[in-house]
Amino acid sequence: MSKLKLNITMSIDGFVAGPDQSLEQPLGAGGEELHGWLVPLKTFRESHGQEGGEVNANTPFAEEILAGAGATIMGRNMFGGGPGQWEESWKGWWGDDPPYHHPVFVLTHHPRKPLEMDGGTTFHFVTDGIESALEQARAAAGERNVSLGGGASVAQQYLAAGLLDELVVSVVPNLLGGGARLFENLGNAKLEQVESVGGPGVTHIRYVRA
Numbered sequence: 001m002s003k004l005k006l007n008i009t010m011s012i013d014g015f016v017a018g019p020d021q022s023l024e025q026p027l028g029a030g031g032e033e034l035h036g037w038l039v040p041l042k043t044f045r046e047s048h049g050q051e052g053g054e055v056n057a058n059t060p061f062a063e064e065i066l067a068g069a070g071a072t073i074m075g076r077n078m079f080g081g082g083p084g085q086w087e088e089s090w091k092g093w094w095g096d097d098p099p100y101h102h103p104v105f106v107l108t109h110h111p112r113k114p115l116e117m118d119g120g121t122t123f124h125f126v127t128d129g130i131e132s133a134l135e136q137a138r139a140a141a142g143e144r145n146v147s148l149g150g151g152a153s154v155a156q157q158y159l160a161a162g163l164l165d166e167l168v169v170s171v172v173p174n175l176l177g178g179g180a181r182l183f184e185n186l187g188n189a190k191l192e193q194v195e196s197v198g199g200p201g202v203t204h205i206r207y208v209r210a
């Protein structure tokens with residue numbers, strides 16, 4: 001069975017998004033700065049059709065984020081478009097060719113027909129819970145792993161339910177002072193640390209389900 005894996009960047013004070021998230025600032029105040037370690041990398045630039053870029057200790061973790069999954073699960077906030085009933089004109093933050101290139105399952109309380117985009121990405125909107133989304137994503141992924149795209153609330157739900165197989169937290173020395181915390185509302189969830197790698201501007205810590 002394929003694994004459910006989450007790669008996420010967190011500030012040193014525990015936030016994966018800053019305060020005051022909005023359509024204009026989807027990662028909140030200061031949230032974009034969390035990914036300062038990722039953006040200069042050759043792997044990231046190539047995925048956005050750009051040339052050049054760095055290769056360093058962070059590269060394997062960027063490659064893990066940007067490739068390898070056969071399906072992705074994300075929350076309504078990460079897909080965007082605001083709360084409540086869907087505005088059908090909203091097709092995500094990523095333009096006509098989203099960077100996933102595989103099926104994406106969006107957790108929501110409001111039904112919507114599948115949204116087929118360029119490049120092999122189709123968004124499926126799941127209204128019957130996290131277990132159903134995971135079952136559908138695994139069926140779509142086949143032998144490949146399923147990526148949990150976030151945000152914090154969705155990650156917490158899968159962690160608390162014991163459904164997340166592997167978690168890489170990339171900790172950056174930023175202080176956001178508020179926003180969305182990753183490690184909240186987890187009950188008795190237990191993780192085992194299996195790897196720690198320091199790279200320019202970030203430390204990557206890998207955990208597996210205990």
